[in-house]
Amino acid sequence: MNRPAAMVSLLSGLVVFATACSPVSSTAGLAGDLPLGEDGWYGLAVARPLAMPDLVLTDTTGETYDVRRETAGRPTLLFFGYASCPDICPVHLAVLAQAMEQAGVGTNEIEVVFVSADPARDTPESMGSYLAAFDPGFVGLSGDIELVTAAMRALELPEPTYTEPDEDGYYTVGHPSTIIAFDREGMTHRLYPFGTRRAQWVHDLPLLIEGGDR
Amino acid sequence: MQVTDARTPAPPTTNVAAAYLTIANSGGEPDSLLGASTALAATVEMHESSTTDGMVQMRPVPVIDIPPGGSVTLEPGGLHLMLMGLAGELKEGDEYTLTLEFEVAGTIQVQVQVVSPTEVVGG
Numbered sequence A: 001m002n003r004p005a006a007m008v009s010l011l012s013g014l015v016v017f018a019t020a021c022s023p024v025s026s027t028a029g030l031a032g033d034l035p036l037g038e039d040g041w042y043g044l045a046v047a048r049p050l051a052m053p054d055l056v057l058t059d060t061t062g063e064t065y066d067v068r069r070e071t072a073g074r075p076t077l078l079f080f081g082y083a084s085c086p087d088i089c090p091v092h093l094a095v096l097a098q099a100m101e102q103a104g105v106g107t108n109e110i111e112v113v114f115v116s117a118d119p120a121r122d123t124p125e126s127m128g129s130y131l132a133a134f135d136p137g138f139v140g141l142s143g144d145i146e147l148v149t150a151a152m153r154a155l156e157l158p159e160p161t162y163t164e165p166d167e168d169g170y171y172t173v174g175h176p177s178t179i180i181a182f183d184r185e186g187m188t189h190r191l192y193p194f195g196t197r198r199a200q201w202v203h204d205l206p207l208l209i210e211g212g213d214r
Numbered sequence B: 001m002q003v004t005d006a007r008t009p010a011p012p013t014t015n016v017a018a019a020y021l022t023i024a025n026s027g028g029e030p031d032s033l034l035g036a037s038t039a040l041a042a043t044v045e046m047h048e049s050s051t052t053d054g055m056v057q058m059r060p061v062p063v064i065d066i067p068p069g070g071s072v073t074l075e076p077g078g079l080h081l082m083l084m085g086l087a088g089e090l091k092e093g094d095e096y097t098l099t100l101e102f103e104v105a106g107t108i109q110v111q112v113q114v115v116s117p118t119e120v121v122g123g
Helices: A005-011 A067-071 A089-103 A124-132 A145-154 A198-210
Strands: A056-058 A064-066 A076-081 A111-116 A139-141 A173-176 A179-182 A188-192 B002-009 B016-024 B031-037 B041-052 B055-060 B064-066 B071-074 B079-086 B095-102 B106-115
Touching: A056 A145, A064 A067, A067 A111, A076 A089, A076 A173, A089 A111, A089 A198, A089 B002, A111 A124, A111 A145, A124 A139, A188 A198, B002 B095, B016 B064, B016 B106, B031 B041, B064 B071, B071 B079
Parallel strands: A076 A111, A111 A139, B002 B106
Antiparallel strands: A056 A064, A076 A179, A173 B055, A179 A188, B002 B016, B016 B071, B016 B079, B031 B064, B031 B095, B041 B055, B041 B079, B095 B106
16 A cells, blocks of 8 residues: 655654655644555565664653663554653644553553653653653653764664743753554564554554554 | 634643644635734643654754645644643643734634543544
């Protein structure tokens, strides 16, 4: 099945089309028309699986969290964002949280890891209260931005960008709009662009737990 | 000027929130949204998110033009209003008044519904 052009542009810099070299832009942020693929998934397949990046940061309880070790043996959803993001992050996370509740899937079955691309503002404490609004089981990580950037590079994602602060000191962060699903073996498996609907998550979450086709 | 479907997804914290709506210009001349305000937030900015190569960026936009007979939809991942410095918690089911300032149509007040974030991406 052909994906709509807007979908391709949403993902052209990501792992699916890692070799894409002509930048394509789109302001069409929603993927509500994400079709069910012929392979039976809404999530987009990755052409070339990449390993979970080697990333050790601090979780919302202040403990060290080694992403590879903590997620070993469990499917994992990884999202790079920031808590001061008004538009994309809270909607993406809330839809996922509601879908997990509806599907009866807990964070003991699928680990959800939100990595801050804005550690200057996102502390373990502030990320804790932020993520608790979605699901207290979501893991929030912050720490050295160099480590975060290296992890994004390892996943062939562009590096985060920052706007100049306004008079109140507020700035926005450019970050990937896609939630990346990893399988139990810690390899990239499926991609969920911003705008993925609750019903689409509900459909795919059991598939992520089962493993299934890549 | 008709403003419909004004919604704010219930924000996780009192830091920032977004507002989405549709503006239809039924008049015969071009108009522009110049800004917005609400008692609920210290400031309201107009922003546009855009996705390039899988990266989403947000930038402020000075005005939002609405052509005569046309309409503009502010929606997740695109144009939106950003409420900063919220006075209190916004919960699903709440409602607040937003004042929109247009170049030609002047000031228009709309009621904004605070909804589940799931609703703003179509369920």
